[in-house]
Amino acid sequence: xxxxxxxSILLTSISFGAMAQKIKGSDTVLPLSxxxxxxxxxxxxxxxxxxxxxxxxxxxxxxxTGTTEIAQASRKIKFDExxxxxxxxxxxxxxxxxxxxxxxxxxxxxxxxxxTREQLQDIFTGKIKNWKEVGGEDxxxxxxxxxxxxxxYEFFKESVLKNKNYMNGIMSLPATGAIVQSIxxxxxxxxxxxxxxxxxxxxALKVSYDKGKKFTMPSVDNAxxxxxxxxxxxxxxxxxKQESKVSDFIQYTLSAEGQKIVTExxxxxxx
Numbered sequence: 001x002x003x004x005x006x007x008s009i010l011l012t013s014i015s016f017g018a019m020a021q022k023i024k025g026s027d028t029v030l031p032l033s034x035x036x037x038x039x040x041x042x043x044x045x046x047x048x049x050x051x052x053x054x055x056x057x058x059x060x061x062x063x064x065t066g067t068t069e070i071a072q073a074s075r076k077i078k079f080d081e082x083x084x085x086x087x088x089x090x091x092x093x094x095x096x097x098x099x100x101x102x103x104x105x106x107x108x109x110x111x112x113x114x115x116t117r118e119q120l121q122d123i124f125t126g127k128i129k130n131w132k133e134v135g136g137e138d139x140x141x142x143x144x145x146x147x148x149x150x151x152x153y154e155f156f157k158e159s160v161l162k163n164k165n166y167m168n169g170i171m172s173l174p175a176t177g178a179i180v181q182s183i184x185x186x187x188x189x190x191x192x193x194x195x196x197x198x199x200x201x202x203x204a205l206k207v208s209y210d211k212g213k214k215f216t217m218p219s220v221d222n223a224x225x226x227x228x229x230x231x232x233x234x235x236x237x238x239x240x241k242q243e244s245k246v247s248d249f250i251q252y253t254l255s256a257e258g259q260k261i262v263t264e265x266x267x268x269x270x271x
Contacts, residue, residue, distance in 0.1 A: 020048040022068040025059015027176045028194040029072035032265045056151030071237040075151030091240045099268040101195045102230040103218040105202035107187045112136040114206035114215040126167030144191035147172045196266035223268045
């Protein structure tokens with residue numbers, strides 16, 4: 001009788017475990033995936049969706065090793081990552097789930113309210129070292145960056161730095177929340193975060209991509225009308241052979257209800 005009971009419990013745990021889905025990767029996408037998973041599980045009580053961060057590169061690596069069903073990413077999958085998947089007999093499917101505006105933020109007491117792309121490039125590459133060089137106080141600039149496994153790190157390098165290298169010794173942090181906290185405690189601090197992380201602890205700067213002719217504040221409205229220049233898509237990647245397992249959650253994400261959550265979190269809907 002005990003053997004039958006143990007076997008029954010084991011079979012039940014396997015059955016429920018088989019329905020579990022894992023989402024891993026981008027710290028930017030993390031709050032969105034968490035909220036989507038929460039609402040999805042309310043509608044599907046027998047389903048389990050576990051969401052963790054770590055960075056876009058970490059998520060895509062987990063897809064390669066088969067330790068996640070969905071990789072959340074704030075950048076496109078790289079050519080060499082696709083090659084590694086193909087070498088392992090796998091193929092990644094890409095889904096754009098939302099759009100994000102990347103906000104450049106400083107300490108609330110900082111008198112600087114706007115910067116050009118060129119000034120940002122010079123700050124993060126180490127050419128400009130003091131806030132007085134861009135109209136601020138005589139105060140050392142402390143630049144914060146995401147770590148190299150982050151898709152946000154790579155997107156900022158590509159869009160703002162025009163693929164120039166970050167300065168040596170830049171303060172690299174593992175999570176967006178850590179950047180917000182550090183800048184809120186550092187008067188000379190500057191960094192970049194996804195729009196969904198913007199709060200009163202930091203001040204967003206207006207940015208110009210036309211050498212100072214027009215400066216635009218990061219906001220959902222300015223992202224929607226495409227007047228804000230630092231914009232990017234956010235992605236889910238999954239292995240094609242896993243499509244039957246993840247398709248229902250992906251469809252929920254792209255549904256009217258899912259896209260409403262996208263806007264509530266602070267991102268821009270794809271539809």
